[in-house]
Amino acid sequence: MSLYQSPYAYFGIRFFYEGDKLDLYLSKAIQLAKMVKGQTGVNPPVGAVVVKNGRIIGLGAHLKQGEKHAEVQAIDMAGDEAQGATIYVSLQPCTHYGSTPPCVNKIIDHGLDKVVYAVKDTTLPSKSYEILTQAGIQVYQQFDHEAYCLYEDFFKAKAEKIPEITVKVSTSIDGKQATDYGQSQWITNKTVKQDVYRLRHSHDAVLTGNKTVLADNPQYTTRVKDGKHPIRVILSRSGDVDFSLDMFHDQLSDIWIYTEDATLTTTLPNVFINYMSNCKIPDILQDLYKKGVGRLLVEAGPKVTSLFLQQQLVNQLIIYFAPKLIGGSGTNQFFQTQEVIDLQDTFEFEIVNSTLLDQNIKLELRKK
Incomplete structure (x- = not known):
């Protein structure tokens, strides 16, 4: 495993690479997000995968506006096994209170060890990196072009x-x-x-x-x-x-x-x-x-x-x-x-x- 410090680290973003398996898990999260595109209203489509010891133990997708977010779905599926696991998410976990509580709270409360996400959410001010790292959780971004294309129009639409x-x-x-x-x-x-x-x-x-x-x-x-x-x-x-x-x-x-x-x-x-x-x-x-x-x-x-x-x-x-x-x-x-x-x-x-x-x-x- 290698960690690459890019200029984006200045903004609190670190990029993480772990070979083919990392790509596979993050790709699964992105595919889950694509499957629910068009059924989440004004919320973004998000997919999440929880992995521990090389085994997928939880899958989740945000199925409908106002319902559980992808991270919550995946962690609920993982149950007690989520402690010490890694969660791969298509979009940066949220920190705001809306119709559901912040996803970072769920990640912290269940003792996950690492968060890897594909795209940073630019529509809301977020301190998820600071909140999670202060709780002892490693946070990395692995930028993915397919995921960016999934959210590009969402970001524009939400801004307008x-x-x-x-x-x-x-x-x-x-x-x-x-x-x-x-x-x-x-x-x-x-x-x-x-x-x-x-x-x-x-x-x-x-x-x-x-x-x-x-x-x-x-x-x-x-x-x-x-x-x-x-x-x-x-x-x-x-x-x-x-x-x-x-x-x-x-x-x-x-x-x-x-x-x-x-x-x-x-x-x-x-x-x-x-x-x-x-x-x-x-x-x-x-x-x-x-x-x-x-x-x-x-x-x-x-x-x-x-x-x-x-x-x-x-x-x-x-x-x-x-x-x-x-x-x-x-x-x-x-x-x-x-x-x-x-x-x-x-x-x-x-x-x-x-x-x-x-x-x-x-x-x-x-x-x-």
């Missing part, structure tokens, strides 16, 4: 107090979401539909415009076994909502309508009206975050999609391309602007991943 935003588009190869006659079902194939169900499962809410709801009568559910149905968010400035449509009667998840119509009301038990004098996207995003939406999927028509892209309110852009040419006018082009954009001012993205889905292509992009 808005959800992490994924914009999803299904389109022809000439960028059309529908024909000029409004036909849109279905441009992409069944494999894409299954992938979109999984995408919805990993988000707290899905947002769309009222025109899309009226045109397509969608449900925005997750049709996978034990899938989590996201909250449905509808933007309807005019309040012209048709409550006879399917989604208003399945009661699989709540529906939140944002409108400028103060007279809009309903008696449906799972439908909630949010009145705003001016339904601006940034204000809606802040309200969603206050209500506990940590990850938002935008699954809408060209108008709403373009609003998010124009205002650069996007962390991840996912485009599903079908090998079809639709033609016609630009009415249903997925990205539209009133003015012509100079090439020097275009919105640039980087391709993170591309996948072939039975002759349809999935492009995953991030804003540069």
Whole structure:
């Protein structure tokens, strides 16, 4: 085992390397965190692994906002064996009191010997290093790029107090979401539909415009076994909502309508009206975050999609391309602007991943 003192030690961070086994344990903690991404609300997804004498004795993940944190889950599983053990955590253990006590207290109370974490939490002032070391516990950080990518958008979203935003588009190869006659079902194939169900499962809410709801009568559910149905968010400035449509009667998840119509009301038990004098996207995003939406999927028509892209309110852009040419006018082009954009001012993205889905292509992009 070797200890490497880096310049980061000035900030109370030490880096720890213990070969392949360390990588394995920390990797398991990160994979646990990735498995719960999208179900922890405005809290970060965290995984933890407790190890003693080369044997895993506890596993944990933060399963839901307000419930036990990953470290607590893992230590509870380890029980009395946790004394003298090492805990590997995807994110630096917390020190603040919220809906649950600080994780550092649990680590100290159960006599763990060492803490190794992948990413430092930059969203809150934390003295976990000082608190743990004063209790005689060794604390190390092993930076992991995969873990950093997991938390990068979370850090940005928490700083801005808005959800992490994924914009999803299904389109022809000439960028059309529908024909000029409004036909849109279905441009992409069944494999894409299954992938979109999984995408919805990993988000707290899905947002769309009222025109899309009226045109397509969608449900925005997750049709996978034990899938989590996201909250449905509808933007309807005019309040012209048709409550006879399917989604208003399945009661699989709540529906939140944002409108400028103060007279809009309903008696449906799972439908909630949010009145705003001016339904601006940034204000809606802040309200969603206050209500506990940590990850938002935008699954809408060209108008709403373009609003998010124009205002650069996007962390991840996912485009599903079908090998079809639709033609016609630009009415249903997925990205539209009133003015012509100079090439020097275009919105640039980087391709993170591309996948072939039975002759349809999935492009995953991030804003540069």
